[in-house]
Amino acid sequence: MTNKLTIYNSLSRKKEVFEPIHAPHVGLYVCGPTVYGDAHLGHARPAITFDVLFRTLSHLKYKVRYVRNITDVGHLEHDADEGEDKVAKRARLEQLEPMEVVQRNVNNYHREMEALNVLPPSIEPHASGHIIEQIELVKEILKNGYAYESQGSVYFDVAKYNKDYNYGKLSGRNIEDMLSTTRVLDGQQEKHNSADFALWKNAQPEHIMRWPSPWGNGFPGWHCECTAMGRKYLGSEFDIHGGGMDLLFPHHECEIAQAVASQGHDMVRYWMHNNMITINGTKMGKSLGNFILLKEFFDGSHKLLEKAYSPMTIRFFILQAHYRSTVDFSNEALQASEKGLQRLLEAYENLERLSTTTTSDKAKEVDAQVAAIKEKCYDALLDDLNTPIVIAHLFDGCKLINTLAAGKGEISDEGLAELKATFDLFMFDLLGLRQEHGQSNDSSNEREHAFGQVVDMLLEQRMQAKANKDWATSDKIRDNLQALGFEIKDSKEGSTWRLNK
């Protein structure tokens, strides 16, 4: 592989060649979930997108420190200044400790990410565990004159900042219009300007989640955590910051402002944003109430789902679209993904059965095809993580394997090894797909194994019947197995089966 990784930088709105600041080290920060509820399909997208990035960077021999935070404080509902803390609200409703809510949802999130084969990040810091760092950040911004204290809260002075720097450079909005139109409205409000955002919020004693600070008891503003924790673990300048497109404004814009206001220069080189998952053409979002939980996909319990979809189907479905495109949920699309993935995985299994030849022009041709597939997969992945193209080339490999398995064409030992290596690398290591084994605990594996042997036994009897041209018996066995959900595939070597869900 000779090409370099290019990524689309939201800041420049262009694809750029990725050059780490301190090679071979790479700092990657991604906004993780606010843990006040279960993860839905929308959460899977950034997790999977940046998981592929993490895997790709690691494969390119970079030493990646991947930080994905847990927001467990400071994220308010509704209006950023009036709303209730999301976690605190949930705790109140369920009569739990806030940290009980946090722990439960973090546990669930981890379980679901594991099911999706999303690798754990290097560090997963909690906002609540970094109050001191956030207070320090606020102090620095105050000291530099880009914030003001007001009734126990501290607000970022957007107008002042915008005079010296450029507030809005990431989201591309012209903040001057906003500032001039809104200035008239307030005067006696806490904020000087409605565009200003909270760095620290005063909290009354009845508020459970509050910490002491130079400005009184309170809690940090939402945007502070990422700036403070990103800097703590990745340094005052690091490579990549990712997250969903909906966070671009205000969250990431504010992060930039906070970083620049505190340290005088940018903290992040490349900003990456994944697009949204839509449902009937509209964004899937908690506030819209049209979201489907990941666990509902896995067990098929949501009313919009025709059936359950496995975690790998979800992962494959997401990877079949480019991360910067919206992708629309539908049962039809999901089922298409399910079948496509199955086809790939079965082709991989067929690799085991291929025989090789040592010398043949035909084999050389096939070997060349294999090399081309590998090369194209690399090119696609390094081109801003174009996973749909990678998958398209894997399907080419899939066709090649099946053709060989059908006894047409030849492949050399080396070609076969290369083909397998290509699938191992791209399908499993980089795209992070995996074969799904029903249950992973041993006792059920034993049971499944025993059931499998029973099916094998039946198929053996069917082979006997076929050998005797006793079609009635052989068809009866096949039809009965099919009625139970088994798919039977015949070939010259014998029959194989698969249990369809």
Place this chain on the structure above:
RNA sequence: GGUACCUUGGCCGAGCGGCUAGGCACUGGUCUGCAAAACCAGGUACGGCGGUUCGAAUCCGCCAGGUACCUCCA
């Protein structure tokens, strides 16, 4: 209202000025005792109207429709 973005064959979804994307579904064929699976073949799609160009799904303009952000959201 402001700012971005999107509109591709039955469905999903790549594409970034010329070369078959791919998957699912469908149709025909090969194989098979019959099926299934697999393989082969088949459909020349780019919202509309103009423009630039030897050449446009791809660039420009207008129009139509849609989405996102501007308030919490991955």
